[in-house]
Amino acid sequence: MPIEKNKVVTIEYTLRDPETKEIIDQSPEGKPLMFITGAGNIIPGLEKAIMEMDCGESKEILVKAEEAYGLKNEDAYQTVAKSDLQHIPDLKEGMVLYGQNAQGQQVQVVVSKIDDQNVTLDFNHPLAGKDLLFEVKVCDVRDATEEELAHGHVHAGEHDCGCGSDCGCKH
Numbered sequence: 001m002p003i004e005k006n007k008v009v010t011i012e013y014t015l016r017d018p019e020t021k022e023i024i025d026q027s028p029e030g031k032p033l034m035f036i037t038g039a040g041n042i043i044p045g046l047e048k049a050i051m052e053m054d055c056g057e058s059k060e061i062l063v064k065a066e067e068a069y070g071l072k073n074e075d076a077y078q079t080v081a082k083s084d085l086q087h088i089p090d091l092k093e094g095m096v097l098y099g100q101n102a103q104g105q106q107v108q109v110v111v112s113k114i115d116d117q118n119v120t121l122d123f124n125h126p127l128a129g130k131d132l133l134f135e136v137k138v139c140d141v142r143d144a145t146e147e148e149l150a151h152g153h154v155h156a157g158e159h160d161c162g163c164g165s166d167c168g169c170k171h
């Protein structure tokens with residue numbers, strides 16, 4: 001029976017590069033991922049495929065880049081003077097740098113190209129433009145509570161939801 005909208009789904013997953021089979025990410029042992037269906041918590045292609053699954057089922061799901069983190073946006077490159085980055089030791093192509101954007105959120109940028117004068121930074125998501133192979137097990141499906149639906153996230157687990165209200169949710 002397909003999973004409907006507004007359910008809290010618990011999954012264990014392993015994410016691999018479809019070509020090299022190298023593990024990119026996985027749910028930590030004993031800490032499965034929980035999300036609300038229809039709330040945009042996870043990438044659309046994965047959610048769509050999981051909603052076709054049954055509780056307890058395991059499946060391999062190939063998600064195309066377009067339905068994962070999107071294609072690379074050519075406007076998301078920025079060129080800066082090499083001298084602006086001289087505080088970073090061993091700067092090289094492919095290196096991942098961390099900074100903050102204007103909203104104070106942490107952003108990851110990849111050093112895309114270095115020439116004599118300039119450095120080109122790639123602000124795309126590191127997985128943009130990539131097809132992703134997931135191995136997913138659906139561990140649990142339950143109804144989302146009204147509060148969860150109002151916040152748009154699951155109230156369980158251990159990380160701080162950051163919703164800033166006194167909802168008392170510790171997750």
Ligand SMILES: [Zn+2]
Pocket residue numbers: 151153155161163167169
């Ligand atoms: Zn909350």
